Amino acid sequence: MSSGILEKAGDGLDEINDSGINLNKVNEDTNQEKPDRQKLTNRFPRGINWAVTGWLAAMHVLGVLAFFYFSWQGLATLLVLHFVTACLGVTLGYHRLLTHGSFKVPRVLEFFFSLCGIISGEGSPAFWVATHRKHHALSDQEGDPHSPLDGFWWSHFIWLQPWKSNEEIDAMIKRWAPDMWKDPMQRFLHHSYAYILIGFGAAMYLFGEYVLGGLGLSLFLWGFCLRQVVVYHGTWFVNSATHVWGYRNYETRDQSRNNWWVALLSYGEGWHNNHHAHQRLARHGHRSWELDITYAVIWTLKKLGLATAVQDKLPAGK
Numbered sequence: 001m002s003s004g005i006l007e008k009a010g011d012g013l014d015e016i017n018d019s020g021i022n023l024n025k026v027n028e029d030t031n032q033e034k035p036d037r038q039k040l041t042n043r044f045p046r047g048i049n050w051a052v053t054g055w056l057a058a059m060h061v062l063g064v065l066a067f068f069y070f071s072w073q074g075l076a077t078l079l080v081l082h083f084v085t086a087c088l089g090v091t092l093g094y095h096r097l098l099t100h101g102s103f104k105v106p107r108v109l110e111f112f113f114s115l116c117g118i119i120s121g122e123g124s125p126a127f128w129v130a131t132h133r134k135h136h137a138l139s140d141q142e143g144d145p146h147s148p149l150d151g152f153w154w155s156h157f158i159w160l161q162p163w164k165s166n167e168e169i170d171a172m173i174k175r176w177a178p179d180m181w182k183d184p185m186q187r188f189l190h191h192s193y194a195y196i197l198i199g200f201g202a203a204m205y206l207f208g209e210y211v212l213g214g215l216g217l218s219l220f221l222w223g224f225c226l227r228q229v230v231v232y233h234g235t236w237f238v239n240s241a242t243h244v245w246g247y248r249n250y251e252t253r254d255q256s257r258n259n260w261w262v263a264l265l266s267y268g269e270g271w272h273n274n275h276h277a278h279q280r281l282a283r284h285g286h287r288s289w290e291l292d293i294t295y296a297v298i299w300t301l302k303k304l305g306l307a308t309a310v311q312d313k314l315p316a317g318k
């Protein structure tokens with residue numbers, strides 16, 4: 001698009017995913033009424049989820065402590081696992097594959113990408129997918145899990161803190177990700193999420209201590225704690241910054257923006273207005289300069305015959 005005029009988004013095909021949820025329809029329904037947004041203090045009706053809050057606080061404190069235990073092996077582990085968890089796990093796996101069905105892979109690869117996402121510490125695949133589909137359906141409306149219209153810091157990370165029972169989380173998954181709920185593999189990963197994540201952290205310490213010789217703490221602090229903090233903020237900025245700052249290629253019913261620095265931090269997720277307009281596309285960078293590393297990985301998988309049914313046809317004029 002070269003005219004600079006915003007293009008109306010959505011061709012009607014993007015919005016219905018494999019689970020049969022029509023995200024546009026839900027959005028239209030909620031446009032009918034716009035009740036006042038709740039005050040931040042009213043969004044904690046049953047208090048704080050101390051497991052989540054404690055975990056995030058601990059990772060941040062230990063992430064700062066990492067700078068007192070520097071090793072080149074620790075830094076290298078952080079960089080490699082940043083790509084493995086943020087790109088392969090969250091962006092390619094949780095988001096484009098599992099949430100939107102932008103392409104298909106063999107089950108063994110789905111399992112692998114799900115594991116990569118789990119060690120990002122951003123929740124189980126089923127939880128993440130359900131939350132994100134709800135975000136698309138109710139973007140910047142009442143009920144959006146993380147809209148900056150409810151406050152920038154709310155959308156960045158405070159939305160994760162209110163206490164929710166397991167029953168509520170299960171009900172949300174059944175509502176927004178019934179395909180994940182019915183899948184025995186994803187149900188298993190949902191229930192073993194915490195064990196896998198903590199087990200991975202312990203294994204990292206033991207590997208550093210006994211295989212690399214006394215580097216357990218450095219590897220754990222850099223490769224597990226600080227790496228999670230960096231990945232968290234990359235993902236969180238997609239929820240906060242790209243609904244506030246940046247430009248729009250498409251007219252959408254939400255506040256989504258394209259933001260280059262978020263795209264760099266999150267392997268292409270910063271082209272968020274493009275994504276809201278054409279949710280099912282595997283490719284989020286629509287213009288030549290909109291670098292999308294995750295799409296490059298998907299393209300490579302396609303060339304290797306490992307990714308099929310890749311939704312990569314750009315809208316006309318792009």
Ligand SMILES: [Zn+2]
Binds near residue numbers: 135139239256272276
């Ligand atoms: Zn969004």
Ligand SMILES: [Zn+2]
Binds near residue numbers: 095132136
């Ligand atoms: Zn999405």
